[in-house]
Amino acid sequence: MKPLSSHQRFVYRLAIVIVFIAVIPVLVLYANGFRPTREGFLKTGGLYIATNRTGADIFINNKLVKQSYFFKKGFFFENQTPGTYSLVVSRPGYFSWYKDLSVKPEDVTEAYAFLVPEKPGLKSIERFTPAAQTSTGAPRGMVETPAYTAATSLFADSSPVNSILKDNNIQLSVELKYILAKWLGQAESAPAQFCEYVCTNSIDVFEADSDILNYSFLPGFDAVVLVSTKNQGVYLAEIDGRDHHNIFPIYPVAGADFRIRADDTIIIKDGSLFFELGL
Amino acid sequence: MHSYATTPYYHVGRASDLTGKDRVLYRFFEIVPGALAWGTLIGAALLSWLVPVAAAYVIIAFDLYWLLKTVYLSIHLRHNWKRIKENMSRDWGALIADKRYDHLFHLIILPYYKESYETIAFSLNALLACHYDKKKILVVLAAEERAGTEAQVLAEKARENFAEKFGGFVVTIHPKDIPGDMPGKGSNITYAAEEARTRLLDEKAIDYKDVIVSAFDIDTVAYPGYFQCLTWHFLEAKDPFKVSFQPVPVYNNNIWQAPSFSRVVAVSGTFWQMVQQERPEKLATFSSHAVSFKALYEAGYWQRNMVSEDSRIFWNLFLANDGDYSVVPIAFPVSMDANLAKGNIETLKNVYKQNRRWGWGAENIPYILMGFVKNKNIPLKKKIHLSFVQLEGFWSLATNPLIIFLLGWLPVLLGGAVFNNTVLAYNLPVITRNLMILAMCGLILSSVIGIQLLPPRPKGISRWTTVVMVIQWILVPITIMIFGAFPALEAQTRLMIGKYLGFWVTPKYISTK
Numbered sequence: 143m144k145p146l147s148s149h150q151r152f153v154y155r156l157a158i159v160i161v162f163i164a165v166i167p168v169l170v171l172y173a174n175g176f177r178p179t180r181e182g183f184l185k186t187g188g189l190y191i192a193t194n195r196t197g198a199d200i201f202i203n204n205k206l207v208k209q210s211y212f213f214k215k216g217f218f219f220e221n222q223t224p225g226t227y228s229l230v231v232s233r234p235g236y237f238s239w240y241k242d243l244s245v246k247p248e249d250v251t252e253a254y255a256f257l258v259p260e261k262p263g264l265k266s267i268e269r270f271t272p273a274a275q276t277s278t279g280a281p282r283g284m285v286e287t288p289a290y291t292a293a294t295s296l297f298a299d300s301s302p303v304n305s306i307l308k309d310n311n312i313q314l315s316v317e318l319k320y321i322l323a324k325w326l327g328q329a330e331s332a333p334a335q336f337c338e339y340v341c342t343n344s345i346d347v348f349e350a351d352s353d354i355l356n357y358s359f360l361p362g363f364d365a366v367v368l369v370s371t372k373n374q375g376v377y378l379a380e381i382d383g384r385d386h387h388n389i390f391p392i393y394p395v396a397g398a399d400f401r402i403r404a405d406d407t408i409i410i411k412d413g414s415l416f417f418e419l420g421l
Numbered sequence: 422m423h424s425y426a427t428t429p430y431y432h433v434g435r436a437s438d439l440t441g442k443d444r445v446l447y448r449f450f451e452i453v454p455g456a457l458a459w460g461t462l463i464g465a466a467l468l469s470w471l472v473p474v475a476a477a478y479v480i481i482a483f484d485l486y487w488l489l490k491t492v493y494l495s496i497h498l499r500h501n502w503k504r505i506k507e508n509m510s511r512d513w514g515a516l517i518a519d520k521r522y523d524h525l526f527h528l529i530i531l532p533y534y535k536e537s538y539e540t541i542a543f544s545l546n547a548l549l550a551c552h553y554d555k556k557k558i559l560v561v562l563a564a565e566e567r568a569g570t571e572a573q574v575l576a577e578k579a580r581e582n583f584a585e586k587f588g589g590f591v592v593t594i595h596p597k598d599i600p601g602d603m604p605g606k607g608s609n610i611t612y613a614a615e616e617a618r619t620r621l622l623d624e625k626a627i628d629y630k631d632v633i634v635s636a637f638d639i640d641t642v643a644y645p646g647y648f649q650c651l652t653w654h655f656l657e658a659k660d661p662f663k664v665s666f667q668p669v670p671v672y673n674n675n676i677w678q679a680p681s682f683s684r685v686v687a688v689s690g691t692f693w694q695m696v697q698q699e700r701p702e703k704l705a706t707f708s709s710h711a712v713s714f715k716a717l718y719e720a721g722y723w724q725r726n727m728v729s730e731d732s733r734i735f736w737n738l739f740l741a742n743d744g745d746y747s748v749v750p751i752a753f754p755v756s757m758d759a760n761l762a763k764g765n766i767e768t769l770k771n772v773y774k775q776n777r778r779w780g781w782g783a784e785n786i787p788y789i790l791m792g793f794v795k796n797k798n799i800p801l802k803k804k805i806h807l808s809f810v811q812l813e814g815f816w817s818l819a820t821n822p823l824i825i826f827l828l829g830w831l832p833v834l835l836g837g838a839v840f841n842n843t844v845l846a847y848n849l850p851v852i853t854r855n856l857m858i859l860a861m862c863g864l865i866l867s868s869v870i871g872i873q874l875l876p877p878r879p880k881g882i883s884r885w886t887t888v889v890m891v892i893q894w895i896l897v898p899i900t901i902m903i904f905g906a907f908p909a910l911e912a913q914t915r916l917m918i919g920k921y922l923g924f925w926v927t928p929k930y931i932s933t934k
Contacts, residue, residue, distance in 0.1 A: 143503060143504045143507045143508075145500070145501075145504065145698065145699050145701065145750060145752070146496075146497060146500050146699045146700075151497075151699075151700065154493055154496055155493070158489045158490075158492065158493050161489060162485060162486065162489055165485060166481070166482055166485055169481050169485060169852060170478060170481060172848070172852070173477070173481055173844070173845050173848040173849065173852055174843075174844060174845050174848075175844035175845075175848075186844070187844060188844050188847055190847065218847050220844065220847070220848070248843055248844050248845070249842055249843055249844065250842050250843060250844055250846070250847050251842075252842065327838075330838070330839050331837055331838035331839060332838070333838070334842065
């Protein structure tokens with residue numbers, strides 16, 4: 143048996159060159175979102191939806207398309223014809239998240255669906271605990287718990303509503319009764335939530351009907367804001383200028399306020415009651 | 422042989438061996454492989470950062486090229502496997518029976534350092550088991566003085582036990598202090614070859630034209646039909662003094678005992694040689710090879726001052742013959758040891774070092790380019806073709822796995838927000854992944870051939886190991902980077918900055934399993 147002849151190898155090489163030349167334009171067009179239709183090639187776009195929850199159903203134009211699971215909470219939906227899409231992300235026991243997103247040719251429109259439980263976990267911080275027993279075992283009355291003392295001291299600070307918060311080039315500030323988010327980076331690299339049809343460097347995050355007591359980025363998230371007002375209590379608002387603007391009640395009790403502990407735990411204050419918030 | 426063999430460039434090991442403009446030119450050529458590799462990697466990163474869309478197109482094109490190249494090479498691999506099977510089953514004795522070959526001698530050089538007697542005896546016994554008149558086989562057991570007296574004692578023991586069984590048997594002890602000698606296989610076998618010339622060939626008045634030299638490693642085991650097959654190819658060659666003969670190195674001696682990553686690297690090396698056997702114009706001699714003593718003697722034997730003497734001897738002869746020299750791929754295996762040390766970590770280090778040594782074969786690039794500049798008798802077309810083949814080969818080894826498995830993500834990482842919001846950015850990793858999955862389907866073929874290459878499973882090795890032999894191929898994306906690209910890149914970088922590598926002897930460890 144002889145080695146492959148130079149003729150055989152030439153034929154193989156030629157075939158491979160032909161395949162390469164034929165396939166590469168197809169791949170490049172495909173990669174850019176071009177899809178064949180009866181009318182010719184259509185430039186499609188895409189949607190990327192991520193959520194913070196497993197088991198969340200993702201609907202596009204009222205059609206269930208995906209469900210998030212432990213290993214995958216973000217999904218890319220390609221081949222989307224340019225236009226506006228109605229999205230819903232829902233999970234039983236959580237507020238549904240709604241958004242209308244426009245898809246442009248060759249671009250991917252991103253959104254983050256932060257799902258908030260309808261009944262957020264509230265762990266009461268007990269105020270008193272029995273004092274240590276005496277050597278004879280006789281009770282010595284009640285004393286304030288260190289956790290309660292620490293929570294109290296958190297709220298002893300003056301209200302931070304005049305401060306400016308910044309995270310990942312997004313700055314939060316209060317103007318009148320509005321919480322505004324400003325994009326501090328370059329205009330062309332503004333995140334998707336600052337862009338609807340055109341990108342803007344400032345969007346309204348929350349409109350308060352009374353004095354704003356506090357506001358802050360939700361720890362670990364630069365697109366979600368926790369806010370408390372005098373009359374409305376504690377709410378969670380997304381930093382996203384696109385319709386719908388999702389705002390969820392966390393502790394909607396007038397006068398309720400919040401602080402964030404050094405370990406990123408959120409403490410809710412309602413009068414003399416304190417709670418650790420679980421989202 | 423052309424007068425090129427008498428020029429100062431002929432046995433140059435590195436730039437510092439030359440002077441003046443030649444030294445500058447050679448040094449420049451030493452920089453070329455590393456500069457190409459780093460230029461590619463840095464260029465890919467810059468392109469991904471500055472023009473991510475263009476980088477994405479380049480990566481997609483490269484992925485497709487890689488897939489098609491895999492298909493193309495698989496065709497070669499499959500064809501060579503068929504040829505090996507046919508050659509292994511052929512009755513070479515019958516084929517050479519009607520030819521005149523009793524004037525031919527095989528001179529087998531077995532260099533060793535501190536390997537055990539068992540390793541030496543194993544290879545010598547394999548020679549005895551070969552279907553060839555043992556009186557026509559001359560053995561040179563080439564010891565190193567620097568290995569100490571213990572190694573010389575082993576040589577004496579081997580001489581006592583084997584000398585009478587061959588047509589000639591000499592033990593040579595390569596002195597440790599010969600000026601210009603780099604410690605390693607090249608200097609040892611060159612010393613051994615010259616000793617064999619005076620002590621065996623001249624003594625027995627054997628014509629140099631009638632001697633075929635096999636430069637083996639001490640663990641090289643010849644299969645029974647090997648010397649008959651080699652003899653047939655020698656006799657069939659149009660001009661046997663203008664060709665070298667290359668068997669296929671398989672690593673079957675201890676393949677069942679070696680860990681999976683070592684096996685995958687070893688068998689991948691075999692596969693690469695099998696592919697090269699089907700495109701001899703790209704083939705240079707590698708590891709165990711054969712060449713006529715006449716050509717070898719006229720070339721001054723192997724170079725004593727560099728690491729990759731196995732491939733360099735081909736280029737020595739190629740330049741000395743003005744390009745009229747080639748390699749005959751004989752599609753017949755010889756077996757050697759896969760890397761195996763006392764523990765997996767040690768084995769891992771050894772596999773890396775061995776591949777770095779092979780990657781150091783890039784030291785041939787400046788030699789070849791310099792030779793092409795200086796030797797005006799080689800056709801220009803041949804010079805351009807071979808320069809491209811050699812540069813592309815070493816460039817591919819050092820960069821392609823990194824481009825495929827790592828740099829494909831760079832446009833997404835460095836391209837910025839605008840690029841990352843495009844369909845192209847989202848599709849790039851998906852397309853890369855899918856093309857790679859298709860390319861990995863070739864591993865099924867590798868797995869099938871790999872299994873058929875195996876020797877019978879020894880007693881004491883579980884059946885599960887056979888299953889592992891199949892699924893181990895999923896390690897390829899890792900081994901191709903850790904034991905392919907990284908050591909090659911290190912070797913080329915060292916050559917580029919002048920931190921030259923010395924010879925590293927692969928330790929031979931015999932498992933008791």
